[in-house]
Amino acid sequence: MRAPGGFSVRLDVRALAVVVLLLVAALAAGIALIGTGDARIPAADVLRTLAGDGTAYQDFIVNELRLPRVLVGLLVGASLGLGGALFQTISRNPLGSPDVLGLSQGSTAGALIVIVLMGGSAGQVTAGALIGGLATGVAIYLLAWKQGVHGYRLVLVGIGVAAVVTAVNGYLLTKADLVDAARAVVWMTGSLDGRDWDQVWPLLVLCAVLVPVVLVNARGLRLMEMGDDIAGALGVRVQRVRLLLMVCAVLLTAAATAAAGPVGFVALTAPQLARRLTRSPGPNLLPSLCMGAALLVAADWASQRAFGADQLPVGVVTGVLGGCYLLWLLVTERKAGRI
Amino acid sequence: MRALGLLLSVAVLALVALASIAIGAKPLPLDQVWHGLFHDTGTYGDVVVDERLSRTALGLLAGAALGLAGAVLQALTRNPLADPGLLGINAGASAAVVTAITYFGVTSLTGYVWFAFLGAAAVGALVWFLGGSRGATPVRLALAGTAISAALYGYLQAVMITDDAALGRMRFWTVGSLASATGSTLTQVLPFLAVGTLLALGLARPLNAVEMGDDTARALGANLHRTRALAMLAAVLLCGAATAACGPIMFVGLMVPHVVRSFTGPDLRWILPYATVLSPVLLLGADVVGRIVARPAELQVGIVTAVIGGPVFIFLVRRRRTAQL
Numbered sequence: 001m002r003a004p005g006g007f008s009v010r011l012d013v014r015a016l017a018v019v020v021l022l023l024v025a026a027l028a029a030g031i032a033l034i035g036t037g038d039a040r041i042p043a044a045d046v047l048r049t050l051a052g053d054g055t056a057y058q059d060f061i062v063n064e065l066r067l068p069r070v071l072v073g074l075l076v077g078a079s080l081g082l083g084g085a086l087f088q089t090i091s092r093n094p095l096g097s098p099d100v101l102g103l104s105q106g107s108t109a110g111a112l113i114v115i116v117l118m119g120g121s122a123g124q125v126t127a128g129a130l131i132g133g134l135a136t137g138v139a140i141y142l143l144a145w146k147q148g149v150h151g152y153r154l155v156l157v158g159i160g161v162a163a164v165v166t167a168v169n170g171y172l173l174t175k176a177d178l179v180d181a182a183r184a185v186v187w188m189t190g191s192l193d194g195r196d197w198d199q200v201w202p203l204l205v206l207c208a209v210l211v212p213v214v215l216v217n218a219r220g221l222r223l224m225e226m227g228d229d230i231a232g233a234l235g236v237r238v239q240r241v242r243l244l245l246m247v248c249a250v251l252l253t254a255a256a257t258a259a260a261g262p263v264g265f266v267a268l269t270a271p272q273l274a275r276r277l278t279r280s281p282g283p284n285l286l287p288s289l290c291m292g293a294a295l296l297v298a299a300d301w302a303s304q305r306a307f308g309a310d311q312l313p314v315g316v317v318t319g320v321l322g323g324c325y326l327l328w329l330l331v332t333e334r335k336a337g338r339i
Numbered sequence: 340m341r342a343l344g345l346l347l348s349v350a351v352l353a354l355v356a357l358a359s360i361a362i363g364a365k366p367l368p369l370d371q372v373w374h375g376l377f378h379d380t381g382t383y384g385d386v387v388v389d390e391r392l393s394r395t396a397l398g399l400l401a402g403a404a405l406g407l408a409g410a411v412l413q414a415l416t417r418n419p420l421a422d423p424g425l426l427g428i429n430a431g432a433s434a435a436v437v438t439a440i441t442y443f444g445v446t447s448l449t450g451y452v453w454f455a456f457l458g459a460a461a462v463g464a465l466v467w468f469l470g471g472s473r474g475a476t477p478v479r480l481a482l483a484g485t486a487i488s489a490a491l492y493g494y495l496q497a498v499m500i501t502d503d504a505a506l507g508r509m510r511f512w513t514v515g516s517l518a519s520a521t522g523s524t525l526t527q528v529l530p531f532l533a534v535g536t537l538l539a540l541g542l543a544r545p546l547n548a549v550e551m552g553d554d555t556a557r558a559l560g561a562n563l564h565r566t567r568a569l570a571m572l573a574a575v576l577l578c579g580a581a582t583a584a585c586g587p588i589m590f591v592g593l594m595v596p597h598v599v600r601s602f603t604g605p606d607l608r609w610i611l612p613y614a615t616v617l618s619p620v621l622l623l624g625a626d627v628v629g630r631i632v633a634r635p636a637e638l639q640v641g642i643v644t645a646v647i648g649g650p651v652f653i654f655l656v657r658r659r660r661t662a663q664l
Binding site for chain 1: 469470479481482483485486487488489490491492493494496497499500501503506507510511513514589590593594597638639641642643644645646648649650652653656657
């Protein structure tokens with residue numbers, strides 16, 4: 001599209017359609033999730049209750065118990081999807097997700113220290129995970145810094161840090177008594193059980209601030225995919241943009257992990273799946289964000305329907321479902337001759 | 340120069356192996372170690388030395404296997420992040436072991452071995468076929484491995500959450516340890532390791548061509564499909580056997596080839612032998628350290644390799660312009 005005065009915007013129709021579609025899917029899954037549980041509520045009633053016209057009973061179940069859980073799910077999924085897309089683009093590796101770079105492990109270490117060594121409450125576990133994730137992010141950046149941070153070194157340093165922290169986590173798990181270990185394993189799987197409004201607000205504020213910041217800088221990120229030199233020549237302040245976006249990605253991932261535990265596979269697959277749907281190069285930030293949200297909430301819904309309310313945490317399902325979906329994708333894409 | 344370095348590495352390996360026999364939670368004077376090695380009469384010291392011998396032997400074999408497999412996988416997938424974990428081999432072994440514990444009631448470590456190996460081999464084969472078998476590309480292999488790993492880890496965690504007994508055993512198995520080494524474990528895995536090692540070392544030259552990209556490799560006359568299939572087979576044999584015997588020891592297979600590459604350059608004919616010799620140095624060294632620092636208990640080798648290896652690895656990544664693949 002070209003406006004008068006030479007100002008032009010490129011509008012990718014397919015990407016836009018994908019974003020809208022994923023958004024609808026995420027919201028639909030969210031409504032289905034609200035209706036699912038020990039007390040089932042039809043979708044129409046859910047919508048009516050959300051609009052404020054439900055019975056007192058429905059109002060309590062929908063607005064007090066299940067809506068916050070769904071919102072946490074949407075926000076965590078969106079943060080993980082976006083964070084994953086940022087990390088994969090910055091590290092220039094489809095495997096450079098927060099799970100590989102050690103951020104999830106850092107959050108886990110923080111949570112494990114609180115659970116195993118201090119026997120802390122759920123709130124303290126959240127704080128521990130947040131501190132663990134942020135500290136790991138800072139450590140990785142500083143260790144990878146050498147007249148700037150480059151993708152290759154970032155990934156390798158991240159893997160080194162991840163390995164050390166994973167070992168510490170394994171050690172903590174062998175030192176715990178069995179009750180603490182069981183609690184730790186549930187946390188490490190990633191779960192949305194019992195999330196309430198206290199977890200929604202901080203996440204919402206964080207996303208409201210960070211998502212626009214990221215999207216504004218998306219152009220620089222896209223140019224950086226051509227290499228630092230070219231991006232620099234085109235007027236992108238490479239190191240500054242990279243630092244800013246990494247800070248955003250670390251904050252998003254750490255907050256999401258603190259809220260729901262290290263839900264596996266979302267940050268890794270959401271950008272890959274989004275890219276395959278939009279079929280456009282570049283970071284695909286917004287599609288990844290929507291894909292993450294849809295993926296996580298749909299997985300939680302599937303887990304509630306298939307195994308009964310609160311039987312298996314969502315992390316189990318994102319792993320199994322996401323894995324199977326990626327496999328299916330691999331097979332079909334291969335038949336279509338695209339990869 | 341590089342041959343001299345290889346000799347030096349072998350000498351270092353011999354020293355570390357000796358240290359692994361001589362040092363342990365129970366301090367033994369050197370003359371008793373000598374006695375145990377060459378005049379075994381079944382005294383207390385001799386028994387200790389015997390146990391340490393099989394432990395050291397397992398460390399040597401597993402270390403060499405992991406390092407070699409890591410180097411082969413990195414060349415095969417042309418991805419510097421490739422390690423046994425990436426192709427789903429750890430996940431396959433772990434899922435098989437947790438199944439054995441929960442559904443078949445297997446509780447002994449010698450019982451796990453076959454399950455772990457079967458799991459690793461099955462997943463290796465699955466990754467190969469899903470990755471496109473004859474038409475496999477590096478990206479496809481890596482994606483297939485990641486996808487299967489994720490699915491299997493979901494299963495693993497579901498079982499551990501619902502079955503406390505499985506959690507109780509798995510949390511010790513997953514850190515990776517050499518302490519379970521017995522003569523029978525060694526003989527169980529030895530044939531697989533031997534075949535895998537020979538296969539991997541023989542693939543150095545064709546893999547060199549594969550690393551240059553598909554087109555160049557084809558132009559150089561390399562048989563891409565056969566090389567990829569054989570390399571995958573070698574990696575599954577090596578990692579599967581090592582993981583079966585000691586649990587998923589991460590990082591050795593990832594780190595050592597990177598370190599080696601920084602002084603041999605990208606030629607696999609040197610990288611593979613170096614990785615074979617230097618990986619057990621890391622593994623055995625870590626095991627010795629693990630026995631010393633937490634006396635009279637010990638730290639599992641998988642924990643020590645990561646805690647020692649991690650910083651060294653980061654230092655190397657920072658210091659050198661790491662040779663890219």
